[in-house]
Amino acid sequence: MSLDQENFEKLESYVDGTLDAEGKAQMQKLLADNPQLQQMMTELIAQRQLLRNLPRADAPEDLLESFQGQLEREALLGEPTSQLETPARRVERWPHLVLAAAIVFLVLGLAGLIYEVLPRHRETIPLVFAPGTGVNVGSDADQIEPTTAPSAPTLGVSSRNITGFDSLDAGKFPSTQSDDKKPAPSIAGEDFGPDREKLGTIAATSPSDEPVVIVVRSGYPVQAAVQVTQFLSSNNIAFESSSAAGLENRQTSQQTIEATTAPIALGNIKSALRQQLANSNSLKALPVTQPSEAAATKSENGFSIQAQNGLAYRNGALPGQEAASGQITYRAMLTEQQLQRLNAQLLNQPNQWTEVNGEANGHILSDALPPNAMQNAVVIAKSRQFDKSDATTRYSINGAAAPTTAPAPNTTEPSFTFAAPEGGATSRPIAVGGGFGGGAAGNLFPTTQPTTQAATAPSRMRECLIIVNAQPVNFPAPAAEPATLPATAPTSQSSPASQP
Amino acid sequence: MSSVSGAHHEAKASSQAAAMSQRDAELMRQVQAGDRAAYGQIVVAYQHRLYNAVLRLIGEPGEAAELTQEAFMRGLMKADTFRGQSSAYTWLFRIALNLSLSELRKPRRKRSFSLDQPAGRADGDGQASALIDRLSAERTSSPLEALEIQERDQQVLAALGRLDADHRAVLVMCDIEGFDYQQMSEILDVPLGTLKSRIFRARLALRDELKSYMQL
Numbered sequence: 001m002s003l004d005q006e007n008f009e010k011l012e013s014y015v016d017g018t019l020d021a022e023g024k025a026q027m028q029k030l031l032a033d034n035p036q037l038q039q040m041m042t043e044l045i046a047q048r049q050l051l052r053n054l055p056r057a058d059a060p061e062d063l064l065e066s067f068q069g070q071l072e073r074e075a076l077l078g079e080p081t082s083q084l085e086t087p088a089r090r091v092e093r094w095p096h097l098v099l100a101a102a103i104v105f106l107v108l109g110l111a112g113l114i115y116e117v118l119p120r121h122r123e124t125i126p127l128v129f130a131p132g133t134g135v136n137v138g139s140d141a142d143q144i145e146p147t148t149a150p151s152a153p154t155l156g157v158s159s160r161n162i163t164g165f166d167s168l169d170a171g172k173f174p175s176t177q178s179d180d181k182k183p184a185p186s187i188a189g190e191d192f193g194p195d196r197e198k199l200g201t202i203a204a205t206s207p208s209d210e211p212v213v214i215v216v217r218s219g220y221p222v223q224a225a226v227q228v229t230q231f232l233s234s235n236n237i238a239f240e241s242s243s244a245a246g247l248e249n250r251q252t253s254q255q256t257i258e259a260t261t262a263p264i265a266l267g268n269i270k271s272a273l274r275q276q277l278a279n280s281n282s283l284k285a286l287p288v289t290q291p292s293e294a295a296a297t298k299s300e301n302g303f304s305i306q307a308q309n310g311l312a313y314r315n316g317a318l319p320g321q322e323a324a325s326g327q328i329t330y331r332a333m334l335t336e337q338q339l340q341r342l343n344a345q346l347l348n349q350p351n352q353w354t355e356v357n358g359e360a361n362g363h364i365l366s367d368a369l370p371p372n373a374m375q376n377a378v379v380i381a382k383s384r385q386f387d388k389s390d391a392t393t394r395y396s397i398n399g400a401a402a403p404t405t406a407p408a409p410n411t412t413e414p415s416f417t418f419a420a421p422e423g424g425a426t427s428r429p430i431a432v433g434g435g436f437g438g439g440a441a442g443n444l445f446p447t448t449q450p451t452t453q454a455a456t457a458p459s460r461m462r463e464c465l466i467i468v469n470a471q472p473v474n475f476p477a478p479a480a481e482p483a484t485l486p487a488t489a490p491t492s493q494s495s496p497a498s499q500p
Numbered sequence: 501m502s503s504v505s506g507a508h509h510e511a512k513a514s515s516q517a518a519a520m521s522q523r524d525a526e527l528m529r530q531v532q533a534g535d536r537a538a539y540g541q542i543v544v545a546y547q548h549r550l551y552n553a554v555l556r557l558i559g560e561p562g563e564a565a566e567l568t569q570e571a572f573m574r575g576l577m578k579a580d581t582f583r584g585q586s587s588a589y590t591w592l593f594r595i596a597l598n599l600s601l602s603e604l605r606k607p608r609r610k611r612s613f614s615l616d617q618p619a620g621r622a623d624g625d626g627q628a629s630a631l632i633d634r635l636s637a638e639r640t641s642s643p644l645e646a647l648e649i650q651e652r653d654q655q656v657l658a659a660l661g662r663l664d665a666d667h668r669a670v671l672v673m674c675d676i677e678g679f680d681y682q683q684m685s686e687i688l689d690v691p692l693g694t695l696k697s698r699i700f701r702a703r704l705a706l707r708d709e710l711k712s713y714m715q716l
Contacts, residue, residue, distance in 0.1 A: 051672075056549075059551035
């Protein structure tokens with residue numbers, strides 16, 4: 001008997017028990033006479049049994065929830081059900097979205113590249129280190145104070161805010177301006193992107209007698225300080241740093257690990273891991289720079305091993321120190337390009353320079369600040385990393401600690417001079433080639449720079465104060481009227497109105 | 501004694517099925533009257549069964565979940581077309597089957613029905629694998645036996661996944677869902693003869709796919 005469809009149908013009916021008595025008898029006779037048909041029946045029974053014995057899969061737990069979500073969305077938005085975005089449609093749309101996103105990123109990337117590569121055509125105000133606008137280094141003055149009478153502490157960098165610059169001369173912070181007609185840049189509330197632009201704009205358009213203040217506020221400020229230091233060092237930029245209070249990062253969590261004996265099904269390890277850790281601040285919190293990071297990483301690896309034995313680890317988090325503290329201030333001369341590169345470097349640290357909270361959002365301006373107090377300040381980033389630094393240190397361009405007093409200029413190397421501010425503070429040069437320590441030769445600035453910054457020569461060098469702090473800088477309130485501050489009064493800034 | 505008991509169970513199952521069908525029909529009437537909560541009961545009642553059927557058709561848990569949700573959504577959209585000539589589940593299954601067949605007929609990469617590497621959802625949920633692991637463990641007393649069952653199920657699913665969509669559909673409907681020929685004919689909207697021919701070819705195809713495994 002051949003294995004045709006008719007025989008197969010009879011056979012299937014026989015197996016199902018749906019044949020009548022006569023048909024059943026006929027089939028039994030056929031089966032007895034035909035081993036091939038017997039084999040077919042055996043295979044048919046086996047095949048049906050195999051399919052029927054397949055396990056029954058339960059729907060995902062979120063299927064019902066997703067469905068209800070769609071219905072709720074319809075109810076809330078008033079969309080007709082037929083227009084709801086169904087999952088199947090979403091699946092089909094993904095490639096288009098990915099393609100569109102790729103095109104957008106490509107265009108933006110090219111635009112950014114072109115923006116960086118092409119020469120700028122914007123009008124640049126020549127920045128000249130003119131008398132009365134510079135700073136001195138190496139003075140014995142104890143406090144930072146303006147040598148010219150500022151009408152208002154516009155920059156807002158006061159001695160009680162930036163402490164530890166014991167060697168800085170009076171007048172290192174130039175006279176501030178209280179011109180109310182100057183529009184105060186609205187920094188607060190803006191994103192990093194505008195800030196990046198703002199940095200260059202300020203450097204190009206601000207009066208050359210004002211230092212550019214860059215403030216990095218961070219809940220984890222030390223990595224910011226490390227970044228700044230690395231940038232300055234790697235670019236052979238001489239700088240001073242001062243930190244009266246050691247930096248302490250905000251510590252959000254402490255990784256702990258505990259084992260659970262909950263069995264994890266084979267083949268479902270990753271999913272089980274996610275489910276196990278879904279309700280804990282576990283691996284999501286990585287990377288953190290706590291001592292337990294290694295252990296957490298280790299446990300993550302260990303999880304895979306243990307999971308194969310039906311065990312999983314659970315990571316937990318303990319609350320840590322919530323508040324960051326400390327402040328460090330760098331002072332250096334940077335070109336616009338260096339400013340922009342520094343800005344970009346600090347901003348482009350997605351793993352380290354992330355938001356601490358929505359309130360900070362990369363800006364230090366607070367309501368307590370006078371509206372024009374930060375017209376030169378550019379908030380660029382904040383970090384989440386951890387370190388400690390509390391010493392007032394000077395660095396030469398080669399990274400060696402600088403002496404407490406500035407050496408005589410190395411006449412054989414390019415150098416520039418911070419001109420004496422108007423008011424007569426002593427001007428001391430900074431040795432460019434040898435750095436503060438006057439050591440081995442090196443190029444602090446590009447060789448195309450003039451050996452000495454002529455007072456009238458156009459320059460794009462700017463004095464920069466890079467403040468990395470854990471708290472908002474407390475700028476003094478603007479004086480109601482212009483006040484003449486005595487150059488030697490260290491506390492005069494705190495009460496300018498009381499001065500004659 | 502056993503035949504009496506079997507008849508009793510069949511009668512009981514038939515009675516339960518009739519009660520469910522009556523309940524579903526009432527729920528669908530409520531849905532048609534605008535009661536969405538009634539449809540929610542339908543979804544809750546059949547989500548697992550429908551998902552399992554779609555999963556056996558599609559092979560990928562993530563896609564199966566999406567298609568199941570889509571089927572329920574379309575069922576709600578087309579609730580007015582439910583006439584009560586079949587059960588609510590049969591009606592929903594027909595929607596899900598059509599969606600699945602449309603998906604399977606799209607030119608896409610080859611689908612994998614492997615249990616070792618289930619093509620799960622984006623979050624990597626290997627539900628099918630985990631479930632099979634669990635069920636295999638429940639059905640057996642020894643780890644070795646569980647492993648054998650898992651291997652067997654994997655081979656069967658892989659073979660099922662290599663079949664044509666139409667062949668896969670009739671086998672799922674017949675052996676997994678338990679529809680009879682008449683129901684299958686209505687769901688697929690094909691004559692009974694065509695259906696039987698399709699089942700015959702599907703069984704031969706599956707036999708060929710499982711030949712190497714069955715000979716072990």
